[in-house]
Amino acid sequence: MKKLMIAMICMFAISTTLMAQSTKKTEVFKVYGNCEMCQGKIEGALKKKDGILSKSWDTETKMLTVSYDTTKISLLKIKQLIADVGYDTDEVRAKAETYNKLHKCCQYERPKN
Numbered sequence: 022m023k024k025l026m027i028a029m030i031c032m033f034a035i036s037t038t039l040m041a042q043s044t045k046k047t048e049v050f051k052v053y054g055n056c057e058m059c060q061g062k063i064e065g066a067l068k069k070k071d072g073i074l075s076k077s078w079d080t081e082t083k084m085l086t087v088s089y090d091t092t093k094i095s096l097l098k099i100k101q102l103i104a105d106v107g108y109d110t111d112e113v114r115a116k117a118e119t120y121n122k123l124h125k126c127c128q129y130e131r132p133k134n
């Protein structure tokens with residue numbers, strides 16, 4: 022009986038660990054931008070946002086690596102937050118007025134459409 026209890030507790034622990042892992046996702050996608058100032062803004066858009074575990078935008082490749090909790094935030098919502106500060110992704114485009122407010126050196130070449 023005691024052995025069965027221990028086995029059940031172990032199975033419970035393993036399944037909770039697996040469940041916790043499956044809600045964590047890492048995505049890499051392009052965010053249009055230019056410089057380190059852009060990096061600060063792009064990463065800043067995801068700062069202290071519920072569900073964001075880590076984020077890093079590369080000024081050379083323009084690729085954003087973001088890890089997030091799928092139960093708390095969606096990939097589309099992440100792209101929306103980035104667009105809200107003026108940066109385009111291939112799926113979500115920033116508003117023209119937000120883009121126009123960016124520092125001149127940060128006004129990257131926008132993707133078509």
Ligand SMILES: [Cu+2]
Nearest residue numbers: 056058059127
């Ligand atoms: Cu910039």
